[in-house]
Amino acid sequence: MLKRIYIDNFRGLVNFELNFDSINLFIGANGSGKSTVFESLRKIQTFLTISCGAGEVFKYSDCTRWQPSLIQRFELEISGNGGDYKYELAIEHNIQHNCHVKYERLYFKNNLLLNIENGKVQLADDNSHISEFPLTTTHSAILLLLETGNTKLKWFQNRMERLIIVQIIPSFMKNGSSKEQVQLNWKMENFVSWYRYITKNKHKSEDLINVLNSLLDGLVGIKFEYLSEEFGTLKLQFSANEDQTRIIDYRLSELSDGQKALFALYTFLYCTESEDYTLCIDEPENFLALTEIQPWLIQLYDFCSEGKLQALLISHHPELINYLLASPMGYWFERQMNAPVRVRKISNEVAENTGLPISELIARGWLYEPA
Structure with a gap:
């Protein structure tokens, strides 16, 4: 299961962090950064699963416009394979709009599996013996080193393939x-x-x-x-x-x-x-009638509750909002122009205090005052 993501210097996401449950709902105004989280996940997935250079995936134009830093940082934490993985990636751009991997690290149960920095790789084998050798910094070291037969690296790369982001x-x-x-x-x-x-x-x-x-x-x-x-x-x-x-x-x-x-x-x-799939679906209710989305939503909720799936959903639909937020598992996104995205975990107490469903509070602009 995807447990956590950290993103810094990617569009409106600055020093941004989210922790995830088995089912998660992103809500907020258009332009508040919900789809940007999916886009960052998709870029990390592409970098780790398709043989392409950093410059083909990470663009200088995606750096946050109002700050001077040319380094983008990403972190993922994923549970599975008998433990927890932590992945760290830093992409460094330059004024010629080229980029390279500043560092790429992977840990399992807090033990180093892989570290690439300054053109050198430290790689731990399945018996935790660490070797060091030179390696290019334009592609993901994980993809380049799969042929070593390291089973923990392979499991992590396969898990990244099981992100469906659509x-x-x-x-x-x-x-x-x-x-x-x-x-x-x-x-x-x-x-x-x-x-x-x-x-x-x-x-x-x-x-x-x-x-x-x-x-x-x-x-x-x-x-x-x-x-x-x-x-x-x-x-x-x-x-x-x-x-x-x-x-x-x-x-x-x-x-x-x-x-x-x-x-x-x-x-x-x-x-x-x-x-062990994670579904990331942007507005799944589009094109469907209310009588069609509700049965799908109930089945999704049941599968996630039983540990058969994990879901991250973006939605503006009252049915999804009220159904999923009956027990809090949602995030409210907000952002002002040229300011970082901010997120609050939604508490059902807000609705209980007013007697109105959360979707109605959102429609009236009463859920939260602007940050």
């Missing part, structure tokens, strides 16, 4: 796929390629179809139609009559935006549960 844009979801992909894009253009990867276990796809059958009227199956040896088109199969003697196939693009959003949201739930 904003569902149904019109961007392509019909076909030429290969499996482990990670979803931010706008979910490669949803079908990720679906091929996540449903390799047939039991998962069967559970998903059983659930979707009650949500998408007449759905009886999901299949790939291969146009070549590798390229396949995802099709959903619907019965045209009650006895299911006539089946009609529909490409993903032929579904409504709401149907595609439902398909994606329930895929997240039933294809990742109990596999």
